[in-house]
Amino acid sequence: MYETEVNNRTEPSSKIPADVIKEFGKLAGVVQTRTTLAWSEHCTECVWPVCYSTCDLYSPREDGKCRRFIDGMVRVDCSEAINSYLLKIRFKRWGKLWSPGNVRLHSTGQAEKIERRDHQIGSMLYQLPMPAGLRKALTNKRYGHKKKSASRPTNGDDGLPTSFLLECYNPQLHSIRISLTMRSVSESRLPFQELIALAPGFNRARIPISNVVRFLNPRMPFNIELTPNDVLEGTTLYFGLMEFVQEIEQQSTEKTKLAKCVIWDLDNTLWDGVLVEDGLDNLKLKPNVADTIRELDARGILQSVVSKNNYEEAIQAIKHFELDEYFLFPQISWRPKSEGIEAIARQLNIGKDTLIFLDDSQFELEQVKAIYPEVRVVNALEMHTLLKMKECQVSVTTESKNRRNMYKTEAERRNIEEDFGNDYMAFLRHCEIRLSIQHMTQENIDRVHELTQRTNQMNFSGQRYDREVLIDILAKPYLNTYVLSCEDRFGSYGIVGFSIVDSREPRMTDLMFSCRIQSKRVEHAFLNYIIGNYIQELGKDFFANYRKTSRNAPSGKVFPDIGMDEVEVSDGVTSLVFRKNKELRDDGVITIIAEAIPLATN
Template sequence: MYEFEVDFKQYRAEDVPADVQKAFQLNTEVFKDVEAISPLLWEEHCTECAMPGCYSTCDIYEPRKDGKCRRFTHGISKIAAESGMLDYIVKVDFKRWGSLMATSKVGVSDLSLTQSAEKKIQWVEDIARNTPDNWLSIAGRRGISTRLARRYKKGVVEKLLNHSGADASPSHFVLEIFNPSDAVADITFTIRAEGGEKNSFPYQQRLKLPKGFHSEVIEYSEIAGHIDPDEKHFISFVPNQSGEDLQGTSLYFGYLGFVKKPAAENNLVTEKAHAGKTVKVVAWDLDNTLWDGILVEQKDQDSLQLKPDIEHIIKELDRRGIVNSIISKNDHENAMAKLQEFGIDDYFVFPEISWEPKSVAMGQVINNFNVNADTVVFIDDSPFEREEVASQHPLVRVFPETQYQQILNKDEFNPEVSVESGRRREFYKNQKIRNAAKQGFSGAYFDFVRSCEINLNLCSGKVEEIDRIHELIQRTNQMNFSGNRYNKSELQRILQSDEYDTYRLKCDDKFGDYGTVGFCVVENEKPQMIDLAFSCRVQSKRVEHAFIRWLLERYKAAGNDKFLATYNKTEKNTQSGKVFADIGFIEENPGLYSFSLSSLIEDEGLIQISFEG
């Protein structure tokens, strides 16, 4: 579902190139046997939004019918042309900072119910869009018909997801995009929890789309580790701009959202995905799989014996660099004691032995090893347990226990063996130690940040850059730590004053150039950081942590023994403000924090920093 309650440019089907329409019409195989889809509401947003304040301070603000900012040149334009799932496609011409975004809990609802609901919604959208009330303002809000339509749509979506209940878990995320340009479209696709622990651990994928049609199917198992079922999530498609003045990209979109397919259909997808993929992890069940019998039912523990050849198979997999793990419903202490008795306990890494559903345990195994689900094998004697895991992790290869003696002869279990292959278990055991030492931080996300090769380029604030600095301060709410809103004359005075050290921050990574992302003012005599503002484009990338640590080192080297920081906590900047506690600042008074420069200043080693004085 798209934001059709707002005004948009009308296109006739004959206005759209035939190859675009045909590509969407023929994309039916990917939706075969879909049982449920996600009722996401895709809307026009701004990556730098600080509404409503930015409506009066931002130079590029352009009002829509409802008073919100126009970030797509012509809105989300609806085109009567069938796609594999919808009876229309849309065209979006991104302007600077434009973002196609949906906000929703992650789930799916019955296909026929959702399609029926959308037809009713379209009727409401048409009325709202064509109601000439953009001149009417009630309590400062324009476009009342559009706002009422949006509220109605959100209510419908909430009812659909609540109706789905426990069956609302998806199997895939599907996206349909056509790039009509000769230039490659460079897009970041992100799913981020609105709050909670998963907020700083988003799912993110860079999409480089050459000219033509692209239909991507992403296994939900790849996304599940980033999802908090109790939180709403921001789901967005944002062009990666290579320069601050770039206006954007034109793209056609069809269906964007989660789907649920039956397990049998998932298995067909899995077989194609497994082609040529070498196994990296084998997760074994214990009872009647690794050994004969059920541990908790054995009165005579000595009667429990390993299955024939199991010890040899486990050791040979280990020699080949294929790591063994365990997923078993058992008492952890008793099960590990039995494995130790057999002399094979040391061959298992990240064992998941508990009474939780095995699909949950499988998710932990995938995350702990940080491998793709299609490189993991699960062996279990229970058809129920195999199907339960397969339903939630369709890319995981599932084998009955009757086939364990044949796996060493299968191609996927025979990778090229190097000197380090036999040490792979050791590597993972060391990783387990590192994970424990991180005390709740996700190693996988930090590894991702490090792999992004983020560079933070600093220089003193310059008057010739005042327009961008002023814009940043005016627009930033979530990462504005003082809340000050300087006008340009005040800002010019600060930039030219000897009383202050000012810093302009630019950032880039292997995905592209973020441009100017931050501005800082330090009263140099104390020293005290009286202003710090960051663009939300770098939120959760640890850029603020790296910069503040760099400041501490700089003023420590200048002979200071304490560094002060102004932080006026608000509802919007509370999440970002945790950076001060993370680093070790102490609140001296409301709004004033201090850091003793005699303390150890630890560098996370995630961000590369350069400075031009």
């Protein structure tokens, strides 16, 4: 929605490329509900009303306010767009888009009716013959009503949107940077701000609502601004949706994300009672909770605690119930529980989308969900369903049963690492890391299957193999498989990596590692070893496939680190090459123990 009362210009959509028009319609049927924000033209340097008489840039509109866009807000009718039109804006210096913010959601059909009615009323006010003074009064009254309605607090029972969605076509040949700012009206808090780069052509940016709620309560009055950065006079942008939206969750072909860690609240979740009020002697462990914790541990699912309590007292209570050995990196303080969730994910080095959080308080569950929507939250009343959840149906192997102890050993490594200060390579050498390389067999295929299902941050192909597919891979003579195990002076990491090389080219088609060996140079050592072997035996360049994602991008730096060059990108997969006449660099940190694996080429 926009200031239809003072913006009556329209243009056809024929000037916009057909492929861009198609993009504006792509979310039809996906956006389920949306807001109808009341966008208007504003000035970044506004000191109303003084500036109307002192500013050289003041250009009056019909309502007496300042015209901050060269042509105003030009409507481009576009039936393909979700709101049936686009707004063409030619920016003047200091011009910005502004709207009172709210998260009042309407169905797309209802929202379109609201906007259509607003356009009809605005057009009528603009076109009807009447004295200028009356037109000005009616126009100001109409927009004042829209602004007041948009500024009303929303009902706390209504659901929040999933994101703020910005659609924009940039017809320039260069990128435009635009600042999105959301600022609370009543609270003196830092505003939410995000710099959005609009590349030439169509752009769609989603700002998760979880990012916004860290800075303001979206149910209370706030303002929204979109401000171009350092643009020339006359810079033109076409805007589609600029709204908070709820989108239908897209049908995913991926399997359920398996849980890697269950995080427990304490009071009225792990035990009946409140520790600081009832005292330790009056607490009683919830029925079956100890058995549930032990079963999760046996499945290799890690566990931790996030609780608002006094740390020493809470730890003593956990020890009293003989459960302290099961909880890694417990976060017990009076800070928001979302901060504890983040700390656990960081210390375990796992994604938040592999966490399950149990709490008896719906407020705490909603707080965590608002900040980290990817975390699966479960009310403590549903604890009895935990072991039956799809997320907890993991493969159980000898190694998974020992996973908790592996993480405790890793904590010991970190303590030793601190003694080496900034000399990280010296610390790695002190660890005496040994990498064992074997081929996949019927004996280790279950652990390989588990690894392919769990790894995310260091999965360079994005593949998640079913056991039957792994068996088929074993039957192909030209596919060489590599199963990696690791240990050091502190203990064993178990099986930590898997790779497939098509020896006919040769090309590494799959490479994945457990996050437990991240930053330990294991991936560098393996790639150096495998590339060197193939080049020596076959005398050919060595290729690798890499499907880059936001999750594996930091680990993907290993490829340029060892000297691989990018050849091409096709269907989201980057083809990399290490030329046969290039020198490999081995830092000597890792000792490799490898069984002989024939480099079959049939």
